[in-house]
């Protein structure tokens with residue numbers, strides 16, 4: 001039995017109360033329409049609801065509402081977070097409906113979707129919310145029957161006397177919990193006794209998604225709402241001066257057009273944005289706005305250098321060669337220079353990767369209704385709290401007067417960590433004095449910045465005469481931030497090690513992109529290690545396992561980020577499951593393992609050549625993310641990460657000319673498609689009782705390295721530049 | 736503005752819009768059927784797929800003036816209660832991640848199975864490759880199409 005104190009977040013454990021107004025915490029009909037599936041029709045609709053705490057509301061008919069606190073971007077937290085609450089509450093999952101909680105910093109912590117942190121950071125709070133409610137309902141029953149709580153048990157929302165006949169449902173007893181004291185201490189379940197966690201539950205929004213119900217920000221509508229679009233300058237380094245305002249305003253269906261400025265004092269990192277001054281157009285229909293956008297004739301002035309992809313490449317090359325830019329010696333163990341000198345074999349390779357766009361399938365959009373002293377924001381954001389803060393600064397309005405509600409998001413991938421489009425909606429609504437929904441076109445979305453940065457990194461390794469790794473160095477330059485994790489593998493396994501991070505400047509704005517930097521470092525480092533293993537004449541998995549042995553028995557340095565046993569564990573698991581030693585004619589294999597977002601993933605890619613083109617047949621994945629809350633959904637996440645990783649490494653890039661992106665839609669920007677996806681992905685989870693860690697991101701990075709290594713096995717080409725499809729030479733394929 | 740009379744999900748709807756308005760925006764802005772999604776507006780992503788007389792059609796490329804006199808089916812009208820075999824298979828395989836592309840995927844798959852009830856892997860690939868899923872649910876989509884073909 002685990003006893004925990006309930007002070008984890010006292011504020012979210014207010015006294016049980018009869019919920020006002022039929023029990024809708026939000027009191028907002030469009031979003032409460034976003035309750036999950038049709039259970040409400042199957043169980044009688046409650047006459048009264050009781051707010052047990054910030055996460056749970058129980059109806060007198062036994063229907064239970066669980067609020068999912070975090071934004072849903074496709075990582076499926078709207079199912080998995082409530083599952084954790086329901087586990088400890090001990091209710092029948094069939095009686096649970098899920099609602100999106102609004103932003104409420106008083107109730108919840110960590111209401112954001114980023115860093116694969118949702119479950120990891122809220123694991124305890126969610127368990128406690130369920131356990132506290134369970135305890136209070138039991139106390140209410142104990143009081144009613146004049147027995148002690150110890151004499152009661154609960155199964156699936158029914159409280160029963162251990163030595164008697166009496167039973168009562170949560171729905172019936174909930175009213176007795178009104179006004180009760182919150183217990184000082186509650187009991188959490190033993191992990192081995194979990195009944196719901198660890199079983200696969202379907203996406204609570206599945207039915208709504210497949211029937212096309214309004215769920216996304218772009219689907220939101222409100223009486224009297226106008227639509228708005230923005231036009232940003234065509235190139236980074238340009239600024240809007242003026243435009244043919246009168247002409248645009250006179251166009252059919254256009255009600256207003258003006259220049260907006262969303263610059264705020266002391267911007268935070270979430271305020272990153274390509275263009276702060278833009279043209280805004282307001283109107284009645286999307287199509288008329290799109291036509292008006294095309295009719296804009298603006299004067300743009302050049303305020304800083306207009307960059308091109310050639311310049312970007314040269315900048316990164318120079319940064320690596322001469323150390324221009326800001327250099328930081330991020331870690332140094334031993335004496336790498338001396339070790340390289342005495343090494344019997346030295347190998348050095350440079351890897352590059354271009355800028356990339358996020359390309360969430362749902363383009364940026366937001367609803368805002370700003371009045372003189374209130375602002376209501378509804379839409380897709382991974383960061384509701386920073387959005388609220390920035391809107392408060394922009395409108396000069398106290399935070400208490402601002403509300404933020406989250407819609408389901410058509411993808412996030414880091415793009416919606418940046419809040420500028422919410423600010424744009426707010427300032428447009430303020431100007432027009434009406435509710436407004438701002439919509440980006442795909443072109444707006446793809447050409448306005450916050451991209452995945454461009455990278456170049458040089459890796460160098462030295463082997464002694466017995467083919468032991470004695471020196472390793474990595475130097476990573478990025479536009480703008482160098483891709484370096486100094487304390488990750490192979491740090492800790494090599495006596496002489498150095499990691500240097502070089503930041504360089506660009507006016508192209510960048511931001512976090514699914515598994516920031518890791519998606520690059522994993523690809524580079526894991527292909528490099530493949531080459532080092534080959535040079536050492538060792539099997540790539542055995543070579544890595546040797547290094548992990550070193551990190552287990554006699555680690556170098558103290559700051560190593562990873563647990564070597566768990567890292568080696570996933571490699572061993574994937575080795576076993578994929579029958580690594582066995583060779584199938586025509587099938588070429590590559591392996592990679594990576595640790596990020598506190599999760600360990602190893603992957604083997606099986607690739608064949610079809611008419612000379614690489615085709616991934618199967619990807620084997622071994623994952624250690626601690627306890628797996630919802631296994632089938634977890635598999636879905638890993639599958640998505642693998643396909644995303646392979647797709648972007650293979651096909652995607654954003655290039656620049658005169659400061660403007662050359663790719664602005666999916667005709668030129670290539671995303672992986674059905675026929676290019678692996679034919680099969682099999683995922684194996686390490687079973688343990690460690691608290692759950694990230695899943696949305698860690699499946700992606702190793703896919704890049706494993707793919708590069710499989711392509712080498714198949715074609716003899718070591719691809720060091722992304723996108724691989726561009727640099728793969730078909731005439732040189734030897735497979 | 737000119738008036739158009741459309742037949743959507745078996746119902747007559749009349750709208751007053753510019754003649755070059757794509758069906759996609761007629762559905763979303765005028766009629767309030769927002770299950771059909773906008774992803775690119777240039778026929779590249781498949782998010783906006785509807786059925787026109789039973790064939791999968793990109794509604795972002797079909798102007799309202801060309802949409803009269805045909806039967807238009809959107810995701811909302813594919814079945815009464817989400818029980819079209821493709822929808823059932825989608826639930827069985829728990830396909831969606833973010834879910835945004837899925838209406839378009841389902842409409843493309845439903846039209847495929849109507850014209851080709853037992854498609855091969857290659858045929859599924861060829862037809863479904865016009866529908867992008869940024870979340871990478873392609874494997875589940877393929878499995879679901881195969882399951883649906885047996886329902």
Ligand code: FES
Nearest residue numbers: 775776778781795
């Ligand atoms: S929106 Fe029509 S194909 Fe993309």
Ligand code: FES
Nearest residue numbers: 833834868869870
């Ligand atoms: S499920 Fe997100 S784009 Fe397909």
